[in-house]
Amino acid sequence: MITVKKPAAIPKKLLNEGKAADTINRNKYDADPNTVIKITNKIYGHTSIKKILKRAQFDKCCFCEKSQKDENGAVEHFRPKAGYHSDRKEKLKKPGYYWLGYEWSNLFFVCSGCNSKMHKGNLFPLEDESKRAKSHRDDINAETPLLINPEDDPRKQIIFDKELPVGITKAGKKTIEICGLGREALNDMRKELINTLEDKIAILLAKDHHDSKKVAEARQFIKDSQKPEAEFSATAIDYLKDLNLTGV
16 A cells, blocks of 8 residues: 545535535435435546546555556445444444545445455444444544555555565554455465566676667656556565665
């Protein structure tokens, strides 16, 4: 994971239709807390919002950094909208965070793997369950989620030992578990990146035996792999850092 930096300007779809729908939902809850509240994907998942999030996240999943240029990632909620589980064995509890269904700060672009029922889905554990906000009248700032918010510098909580994610805080460990960041498919792709980096490093170490163009391309690949827009950039940064090669 790397830090997601979304534009401060709230998309018009959320400011207009989202705000109006949110007001209706809050009033419905106040009238009857047991009423079914619907959050429509036509608003929060609108193509205009998806486009903004994809651009902000460099076409990558906010959790695993897997490229979504050719895949069907979706706009999803950090705090689940319809209901939540505090652990996988627990039945879905309702309502979810319905009042954040159209909240810009609660929306991210996520891959189908990380957001599947096997992984994140509606799983949203807290450090202290007694402080969970259960309606729009409660304060979510009292919560301490065990899922890392992608806007809150995940690099302080998850690092990489080669292709393997390592949680260095409780939330870091839990986020790896919740989103399946150590699943085999991701490990294989990160391993492939490391193998390529090793090949490029070998060229630099033996640069006298290679033409200047090949050496320059190797050096550029290493630099580019650490940029925010690069797939699995956190993996590349940590791998090169261990070799003292981040500034190559």
